[in-house]
Amino acid sequence: MFSIGDFARLGLVSVRMLRHYDAIGLLRPAHVDPATGYRSYQAAQLSRLNRIVAIKDLGFTLEQVGAILDDKVSTEELHGMVRLRRAQIEEQISADLARLRGVEARLRTIEREGHMRTDEVVLKKVAPLRVAELSGRAASYDGEDIGPVIQPLYAELMKRLHEAGIKITGPGCAYYLQQDDGTVMVHAAVEVGVSEGADVDFLNLPGIETAATIIHTGSMENVGPTMQALAHWIEDNGYRALSLSREVSLHCPDNRDEWVTELQIEVT
Template sequence: MLSIGDFAKHAGLSVRMLRHYDQLGLLTPHAVDPVTGYRSYSATQFPRVNRLVALKDLGFALDQVGRILDGGVGAEELRGMLRLREAQLAEQITADQQRLTGVAARLRAIEREGTMSEHEFLIKPLPAGSLAQVRDRVESMEEIGPMVGSLFERLGELMGAAGLRPAGPATASYTPLEAGGVDISVGWPTSAGSATAASGGLELVDLPAVEQALTLVHHGPMDDIGAAWQALETEVERRGLATSGPGRELYLETPFQDPTGWVTELQQPVA
């Protein structure tokens, strides 16, 4: 037999919580001393307490937990429920982390308001070229970051299967759609022309030359790329120019382990 303190320690709970479960009839002590009132527990009760805590962590109310426990729940069924909940929690953590990163980027942009811009703008032509690309669509701007990474993975696989090699820095462009959402395309320059066969969603396109584009070079992580685009579009307006096509991002340097070392050129065609 185990004292309430020892059972609580091995069950990963507090003594107070064990007493609470006892009051609710969810986990009754194996024995109670009639004189002292001391509760004692048996090691055979560990399976029940493990299921109790697991079900509570799955989001079930304690009255629901009691009904499920009394009705019997097998280890395999509980394992499946836990795996599902684990996946849901992981997805929620990822989404919350993305929102937190976005909030931090917005705060940095707000803090820079009214200060002298650190960006250097340059108007230059963009040359024509051939591009191997894949595309997809997202419903909101928050989905762009994760989507871009998966698109580049797909692009690399498809280019390898087609025997194509990158012939320059990677690029991405984003086109807002009238019906909502954003069309994303990512690509690598390639020496192959558009007549080369492509499959599996791989597109081979010939990019026309752009007479002039307003550009800036962004140094640092992609978390702050939104503020850089705002600065570029503000400069377009300040110069009395008009955009004449979707903007592009050209990834000049992308050290995998160091997001702060990224160098990205933003290119906005203008007229």
């Protein structure tokens, strides 16, 4: 038998924690001296303590821990719970990092206010395109919502075209359409020279008579300053933006910092 202090040291927990576990019936001492109230524990109880701490640290409440232990959870089931929790934590970390990158990109946009690259805007006519595309719905225009939709769309589009033996004849062209419910329909398209042969949508994108365009270099996560420079140029030069806008991928190596994308907004 071990005193509560010794048992706490062996189990790598605090005495206060053991007293709390006793109070809520989660881990009762093996013996309580009726005269002094001193608690004593057996080495075999370390097994239950290990399970309590492991399950609690997975994010479960102590009430849930008790229910899980009452079901006599096995070691393999504990490993499964750890794997599930790891996946959840990794997903949360990924989301938090994406949100942090978004904040940093927004700060860069703020820093460049008043120093926009409006001299790089070019007015031009854009020819019609024959494209193959896949589409999906995003909650908003926020990069956190668009990215997880458009990236898998392009991966799947390329896969289907490759499997069908369809040759891509031009750059990728993404465009977005606002929906009545506030969501955004995301279209991931590439130029092709055929009209059928794969499980994708084939269509003709209309030409743009007058497009205000600007080149963005780098990841699309950092497109804010470039996009807003284009917006300032349109307004400062007496134009009005129409609904049609596109992102044309001119160069997309593995390193996203080397991406080259032309932003196009139809103007009048």
